[in-house]
Amino acid sequence: MDTQTQTPNPQTQNTSEAPAAVKLTDKAAAMVKETIERENLAGSGLRVAVVGGGCSGFQYSLDIEKEERPGDMVFEVKGVKCFVDPMSSMYLLGVEIDYVEGQFGQSGFNFKNPNAKHTCGCGSSFSA
Numbered sequence: 001m002d003t004q005t006q007t008p009n010p011q012t013q014n015t016s017e018a019p020a021a022v023k024l025t026d027k028a029a030a031m032v033k034e035t036i037e038r039e040n041l042a043g044s045g046l047r048v049a050v051v052g053g054g055c056s057g058f059q060y061s062l063d064i065e066k067e068e069r070p071g072d073m074v075f076e077v078k079g080v081k082c083f084v085d086p087m088s089s090m091y092l093l094g095v096e097i098d099y100v101e102g103q104f105g106q107s108g109f110n111f112k113n114p115n116a117k118h119t120c121g122c123g124s125s126f127s128a
Helices: 026-038 086-092
Strands: 022-024 045-052 058-065 073-077 080-084 095-101 107-112 125-127
Touching (some): 022 026, 022 080, 026 058
Antiparallel strands (some): 058 125
């Protein structure tokens, strides 16, 4: 009898068994890492959440946090540990977060959400 053993693919493994709910561009990952370093928060991760509010009903929330909360999806993207709560995960699957710099010194995170039915003009809120 021929038996095969499967070895896990290291590219698909992350901090836990949860798949990555969000994607970070290289610029976004670099900005998060820089912020964690600048604020002396080594070992912390990025909490990505959806909260009620904004002009379209929901808005995005980004915070640097030390530890996960019960029920969080925990995964790593481009060297950044990420936390997503269960409620937010259904709105964030497939979201790409980028860091953009504007012409007049304006800069910030930009969200590309394939789940959004409508996005407001400011780009920080959406409806699903």
